Amino acid sequence: MMDRRTLFVLALVGAVLGLGTWWFLTNMHEVTQQVRAPQGAAAQNNRWLAAGTLLQRTGLTVRYVEDATLAMPAAHDVLIVPVEDESVTVEVFNQQMNWLRLQGGTLILGVQGNEFVYRSLLRDAGITLSSSKQPTQDAPTLAGSVLPPGKVDRAQLQLKGLDYPLSLTRLPAKSLHVEHNAMVIGSDGPDGQTMIMQTRNSVFAFVASGQLFSNSLLNQEDHAELLWRLMYANGQPGTIWIVTGGRAPPWYVLLWRNLPGTLILSALALILLIVRSLPRFGPLAPEVQTVRRGLVEHLAASGRWLFRHDEANLIAACQASLRAALKRHQPRLALLPTPRLATMLARLSGKDEKDIALALSQGAGHDPRAFTQCIALLQSLTLMIENPAGPAYDHAD
Template identity: 25%
Template sequence: MTAKRILLVLVSLLIGALVALFLTFFERYERQLDRGWSAKAIRNPYLAAERFLDARGLETRRADNIAAVAGLSPQDTLYVASSSQVYNGERARELLDWIERGGNAVVVARRGTEGERDWLLEELGVTAETGSGDFFFTNPMRRFIGEEAEEYSGKSASELLREHNRKLREGENTDGETPEDSGADAAEPAAPEPPEDPDVDPSALVTLTSDSGHDYRLHFNPTTLLWHPTLDSEGASGDSDPAFWANMENETAGGDSDPVFWADMENETAGVPFIQFERGDGLLTLMADAGLWQSDRIGHFDHVFLLEQLASDGDFVFLTRPQFDSLPVLARRYAREFFGAGALALLAWLLLRSRRFGPRAAEPETARRSLLEHIAACGHYYWREDRCSALLARYRDSLLRRLGGDNASQKTRRRLCEQLNAATGLGETRITDSLWGQPPHSEEAFTERMRNLQQIEAVL
């Protein structure tokens, strides 16, 4: 066996041994990492609600204007994220007409500024009042460090986290145990994760009872509450039947302007967070909390049960405020198309500039010539076009008319030459050639003739 074959056998045995070791000691495990919300969930706060309804077999879609009511069927459900989107009386009337034909609408009442009209609430006789504002999610750090957040009220989030981390490093805990006290339990299994629902005072919850006898709890934001005159006459606390739609027909009697059901909170007297109206064959639900079904709160308590009960058999249409992506988000999303289009435009420009027909034209002169160069160029042009003789003849005829020498006799010409000779110093021969001689045939002779005529004109 050659050395080459021995080397190949040893390499094969080594590779086989490594594979056997890997298969012997390899252990597969899975770990779940929370990467935060996706870009789609950030753009659409109702994404979790849409996916829940899709899982229940209901079609969901989004709309941007209350005018979408014209295209809804009586079996659909319309969720309006703010009553201000019903921006005039005509739109409010269209919405109520659709409800009377059997539509199901869920509207979040908005508490506007003083003097601002809410057309839908005016039609229903409902006003949005200011509540207590004691909401669990008012302090955002409360979700992460629990009730300890109340100890640091007035501090910024960064200061609050630094203080909390310092206490953790020092070994402090909520039970007041020291690290030595808790060292004996260090080997014990970790405590189970806290429940999904936040620790809210039961008096701040709304409890509804379904027709099957089960109690369902809801946590509304008490910052804004709803008020109707019926609540004043009936009593907003303790007079409404807690049964959830089970005894709606036995609720307050009255016209379409009176609510048929409302849910009250024990610790709130300014109003209620939830009112329902029957309009014709349809149902209108008013809520004071716009975040009940948003993705960060729909999983708490029984919020999703309320959404399922309010949804009808048709499509569920979300009418929310349009949210536009920022410029950096759009740049990242369409960067490939942008640079691709730019590359194609550059290629087309290069192809256009690279094509030409015939020899390359000379670059035009950009510098301006002087006045003397301009006069010289004009003179050469007139000389080439044989216009100098006509120019000389016109100039000479005008001088002869002034001297009275046109068609003059020889005696008169001699007398004029003597007078001009005495005045200009030019010879009589040069004067005669300039005034009555033949046209010149060279540039130098033409220039001399014109100079002589200018001297004669100067003494006249």
């Protein structure tokens, strides 16, 4: 039999467990938390897969094409070009305009400001692009970061026939400015990023950033509802054509689009090549040597230059020194002409008469070895005249 102390402890433990169970059942409730799962291969290859899946679940027919040239919209179809499509040429643009004007449909165009073929459409609608408006620091990136509540730059889009505005996220894109236009059925302000216009049988939706409908941002704010409302802006839609933009145009297509510039550059290059090959007045300048000469080659070239410019001065100085010695010691020989003087000096020194005559008259030309022998011969003759009793220094040997 338990005593009073044991019964008191058991009663206290039971009371605590009962109160804890009551608090847990009254305060805990189910919480739904969004968990971002990694994108699959299909979503990575197609940034608009979530938009297409959403529209398919509402009963619409969706087709994906890599560029706008592959789309074949019919009456009441919807063509979505969320990003700039380089495959759109003037012919494709005219086909799209004929489809909208004659059969009627909806065109959702992402405007980045670089589409040369859609400029006329923007101009006719009275839309101009202004400088980009940056979002706040905590705004989402295109990679799909989570939007912190209360810190994102939002815009309110009022759509005609809708009782409440749609909340959109402002992205780092250019703003659309339009004057007062009766065709506007929805916009997020005079300088917003979304402009919806309606003509007699067509609807044009200009979005400054088509990333609103991408996989990463479709579930933010009211982007998905805006996409769904645009599908029915012109009545019951037919096929939804989404341009994924996954294929770049072939090189010959790009070449054809830039044909004028290509022809001008090719003609300029051909002219420069012909002018370079034509004969010029005078010799052609040598090709510029890009390899820097070594120090030894530089010293050798400097020595050759000094030799060619100073050899005549050195020969003349040696000849003048010999003439001065003759005037001091052999005045009669100094008065003789050069051929006769060469003969007399050859007899006195025993040297070759032709070498002496060459040294006294014109030197040895530009041959370094002959030049050295000529200088040595003149010096030996000068020493012989200055010191007739001593031996003559023969540097030529």
